[in-house]
Amino acid sequence: MTYTDVQMTPDPERHAGFYEGVLTKRLLAWIFDLVLIGILTALIVPFTAFTALFFLPVLFLTVGFVYRWVTLTGRSATWGMRLMNIEFLDRQGQRFDAGTALIWTVGYSLSMAFMLPQILSVGLMMISSRGQGLTDHVLGTVAINSPAQR
Numbered sequence: 001m002t003y004t005d006v007q008m009t010p011d012p013e014r015h016a017g018f019y020e021g022v023l024t025k026r027l028l029a030w031i032f033d034l035v036l037i038g039i040l041t042a043l044i045v046p047f048t049a050f051t052a053l054f055f056l057p058v059l060f061l062t063v064g065f066v067y068r069w070v071t072l073t074g075r076s077a078t079w080g081m082r083l084m085n086i087e088f089l090d091r092q093g094q095r096f097d098a099g100t101a102l103i104w105t106v107g108y109s110l111s112m113a114f115m116l117p118q119i120l121s122v123g124l125m126m127i128s129s130r131g132q133g134l135t136d137h138v139l140g141t142v143a144i145n146s147p148a149q150r
Helices: 022-048 051-075 079-083 098-113 115-127 134-139
Strands: 086-089 142-145
Touching: 022 051, 022 079, 022 086, 022 115, 022 142, 051 098, 079 086, 098 115, 098 134, 115 134
Parallel strands: none
Antiparallel strands: 086 142
16 A cells, blocks of 8 residues: 555554654654765865855755755655655645745754754654654644655
């Protein structure tokens, strides 16, 4: 069965396999993406005649934002998520388009910018049946195990 058979996002009780282990996979994907963003940022620094060292945190955040937006637009998953075999779906059960990826990335960035929303987001992931963080709840998005048919 694919998630297109379900019509919207998969029901976590009837289709539990879509959500099995996703929380751990999201954490591992996040760590992988964080390291990759750090490497990309470090590769950019020499091309700025090392002046980027004066605004390195801003560069890191910018690279991370663009990385997430571009990779989520492409296949509804960052490279770390692809490695972990998970992907995002919107509230209609479809992969992200550029607009949804942009809105999700803005929400993610805002929740990461402040401690309380980040704690709330992690807590929601741990207690919600679909493993949704704060941005996921607001947008109705879910992270699922990628179907093998793709």
